[in-house]
Amino acid sequence: MEPLHLDLEGADPRRGLGSMARGLIGSEILKIAGEIRAAQMAGRKIANFTVGDFSSKEFPIPDRLREGILKALAAGETNYPPSDGVLRLREAVREFWRDRMQLEVPLESIVVAGGSRPVIYAAYRAVIEPGDVVIYPVPSWNNNHYCHLVGARGIAIETRPEDGFLPTAASLQPHLRSARMIAICTPLNPAGTVLAPQEVGRIAELVVAENRRRDKVGEKPLYLLYDQVYWMLTFGAARHELPVRLVPESARYTIFVDGISKAFAATGVRVGWCIGPRAVIAAIKDILGHVGAWAPRAEQVATAELLRDHAAMDAFLVQHKGGLQARLDALHTGVTRMATAGLPVRDIAPQGAIYLSVQFDLRGRTNDEVRRYLLEEAGFAMVPFQAFGLSGENGWFRLSVGAVSVRDVEEAMPRVEAALRKLG
Secondary structure: OOOOOOOOOOOOOOOOOOHHHHHOOOOHHHHHHHHHHHHHHOOOOOEEOOOOOOOOOOOOOOHHHHHHHHHHHHOOOOOOOOOOOOHHHHHHHHHHHHHHHOOOOOHHHEEEEOOHHHHHHHHHHHHOOOOOEEEEEEOOOOHHHHHHHHOOEEEEEEOOHHHOOOOOHHHHHHHHHHEEEEEEEOOOOOOOOOOOHHHHHHHHHHHHHHHHHHHHHOOOOOEEEEEOOOOOOEOOOOOOOOHHHHOHHHHHHEEEEEEOOOOOOOOOOOOEEEEOOHHHHHHHHHHHHHHOOOOOHHHHHHHHHHHHOHHHHHHHHHHHHHHHHHHHHHHHHHHHHHHHOOOOEEEOOOOEOOEEEEEEOOOOOOHHHHHHHHHHHHOEEOEEHHHHOOOOOOOEEEEEOOOOOHHHHHHHHHHHHHHHHHOO
16 A cells, blocks of 8 residues: 655645744754765765864763763663752752852752753743843854744844953943843853953943842843853863852852763763752743753763762863863964964964864955855865854854864865965
8 A cells, every 4th residue: 555645845834833933043053064064975075163062983971971871771760850950960060069169059059951052041031021132242152043032132242353252341231221131151152262250250240230220129130141061171371260259149140051061072961050049940940841851861860970070070171171172272273374374364272162263364255155165175164153143254263173183183274274375
């Protein structure tokens, strides 16, 4: 019997979509990454600096984590986890903050989710109503899309390469009275730069001052969404700082986003957490519970064991950071050499995360034309800063080193140099 072929589309497939879905733009980064994967599958040799992920060959997860997951699965840890996370993991996160940050937080202020993305979305959903203002710097990761998902009015603050594409208190201050939330990521995706401790302190002071004003007139508070998922990956003199350590009063207004995806090369393991005011965390827990965006139970149990095994964790971090820095330094060295030779390229020296910011100043060409030219001529794949909300054809790109070897970098740079020289 012949199978029945169903017409799943109809004459107008999008007619039934809601307005949010019709206006939603998919990830520009994933679109470019998909294009590169297709080219690689077709046999092209490409140095892939596009996606903020890790090759498991180049950067495997910690042995302690992998073995812990297998052990937890064998022990039957396969059912639903609690909606706020397995207790032993929330306790481990609290201990981790106590040991590494010298900060004490109550268990009720910690919620675990399937990576950091769900808690960012749930934080938006928990405190933002349609029409509320969210301030965020550009370039930054996905804040424009989160604003669309919840109906917020996003105010994008353009940043400068001189500031490492990071926000300043002065740039944020004019918009505070109208805002319900400031969204900040440090170390920064996409720039690989780190917000200076003194600037963190100034921003925290602004948030506290604005909330003191609001308390007097009964207005809703201003929250600071502080995405620090890359905080353990800093290089050289760069140092990650927390606003609550500098301005303790800011704790009641700060929502922290963290997880294991970047520091432990465990993007696919999907364990993240959020720390913040209890009422906000309770709302996030309920939102996550309704959509089932939990981290798998076995992975939660294994993550708790890893966070408590300081020796294994520290040994892994030394190796992991060393591998990342070797790749970032190789890129930086190659760019610096080309710039010294008079070619139209510059970068910002590596500070944190897994990214390098590079500008190819090829006048008369758009960022997409530059991207495609270097892909075709040099097998060199990267993501323009427009994919992170920055406007203008400014020649700036994100290069991610999680999926390449040092040899890949060293072999790619002469190809890039030859392509640039070909332009005259």
